[in-house]
Amino acid sequence: MNTILEVQELHVHFSASGNVTRAVDGVDISITQSETLAVIGESGSGKSALGLALLGLLPANCTVAGIVRYRGTDLLTLSESKLETIRGGKLAWVPQNPAGAMNPSMTVGAQIGEPVYLHVEKNRSVVRKKVLELLQFIRITPPEERIDSYPYSFSGGMLQRSLVAMGIAGLPEVLIADEPTKGIDIMNRQSVSALLRALREKGITLLVITHDLSFARNLADRIAVMYSGRIVEVREKKSFFNGPLHPYARGMLLSLPENGLHPIAGRTRESDKCDGGCRFRFRCTYAMERCRAEPPLITLHDGSAVRCWLYD
Numbered sequence: 554m555n556t557i558l559e560v561q562e563l564h565v566h567f568s569a570s571g572n573v574t575r576a577v578d579g580v581d582i583s584i585t586q587s588e589t590l591a592v593i594g595e596s597g598s599g600k601s602a603l604g605l606a607l608l609g610l611l612p613a614n615c616t617v618a619g620i621v622r623y624r625g626t627d628l629l630t631l632s633e634s635k636l637e638t639i640r641g642g643k644l645a646w647v648p649q650n651p652a653g654a655m656n657p658s659m660t661v662g663a664q665i666g667e668p669v670y671l672h673v674e675k676n677r678s679v680v681r682k683k684v685l686e687l688l689q690f691i692r693i694t695p696p697e698e699r700i701d702s703y704p705y706s707f708s709g710g711m712l713q714r715s716l717v718a719m720g721i722a723g724l725p726e727v728l729i730a731d732e733p734t735k736g737i738d739i740m741n742r743q744s745v746s747a748l749l750r751a752l753r754e755k756g757i758t759l760l761v762i763t764h765d766l767s768f769a770r771n772l773a774d775r776i777a778v779m780y781s782g783r784i785v786e787v788r789e790k791k792s793f794f795n796g797p798l799h800p801y802a803r804g805m806l807l808s809l810p811e812n813g814l815h816p817i818a819g820r821t822r823e824s825d826k827c828d829g830g831c832r833f834r835f836r837c838t839y840a841m842e843r844c845r846a847e848p849p850l851i852t853l854h855d856g857s858a859v860r861c862w863l864y865d
């Protein structure tokens with residue numbers, strides 16, 4: 554197996570008005586070349602912070618520690634200028650919120666063309682040709698009529714696909730997409746899903762952040778479940794959906810409409826995030842004394858990883 558991205562003991566801590574939020578609190582994960590990994594978890598679990606940390610895109614009010622190795626280079630030790638040559642080129646990001654992520658005063662074509670110009674091709678007429686091809690690929694047609702449009706004239710689904718086009722315009726090896734199906738209707742969800750599947754066919758490594766489980770099920774090879782800043786389970790997609798191990802993951806599946814919409818009792822409190830033990834124990838029906846005393850370590854169980862004392 555060829556590991557393309559390896560994350561070790563990653564921490565992202567935000568400090569705002571004297572409080573520290575441990576958005577990512579000791580994440581280890583490796584991503585294999587050409588695989589599609591879905592990171593799932595409830596709102597606030599740290600999914601976006603993890604994605605942003607991989608690309609060095611976090612705001613200044615946070616501290617990042619750990620290792621993010623891309624093809625052997627630790628990205629967290631690179632200077633901003635070195636990182637810029639990789640970001641948008643080798644590693645690209647599709648941000649959340651398509652409406653806010655595009656520049657309203659620039660044409661969509663110019664925005665998709667920017668990474669092409671920066672990372673692939675300096676000849677402007679070749680750049681334009683490549684942008685037309687990208688528009689065709691994301692099914693925004695006819696491309697010649699759409700290339701000079703401004704974002705306001707696009708629907709939410711078209712904007713989301715344009716953000717994916719911007720992400721892939723620099724010919725990345727790894728594309729990290731944050732909630733690419735959020736806030737769009739079912740038809741557009743299907744077209745984003747088809748688009749990402751087409752990228753997977755091209756061999757692009759995909760890390761997809763989502764809380765849409767059916768989307769993850771359709772797309773991913775592996776599933777990583779995040780809870781309160783930590784990855785609590787990593788499994789092959791099929792075995793995950795056949796029988797998740799971690800009590801939180803089991804609860805997630807039981808809360809799906811097709812499984813009877815049984816919500817997980819309780820909610821995550823900010824104070825739990827600075828707790829020494831297992832952070833899910835406040836909501837866990839299996840919680841034992843040990844879960845309070847020490848945070849569960851990752852244990853390997855039939856080729857998958859789970860962070861829960863039930864499996865020790």
Ligand SMILES: Nc1ncnc2c1ncn2[C@@H]1O[C@H](COP(=O)(O)OP(=O)(O)OP(=O)(O)O)[C@@H](O)[C@H]1O
Pocket residue numbers: 567568569574575576594595596597598599600601602603612614764
């Ligand atoms: N810029 C910031 N300043 C301070 N705290 C932040 C900032 N960004 C995120 N956080 C905090 O970090 C934690 C993780 O946030 P993050 O956005 O990564 O969660 P998420 O899993 O992506 O959630 P969602 O599904 O809602 O996008 C949250 O508690 C959030 O309040």
Ligand code: NI
Pocket residue numbers: 600601602649731732
């Ligand atoms: Ni997010």
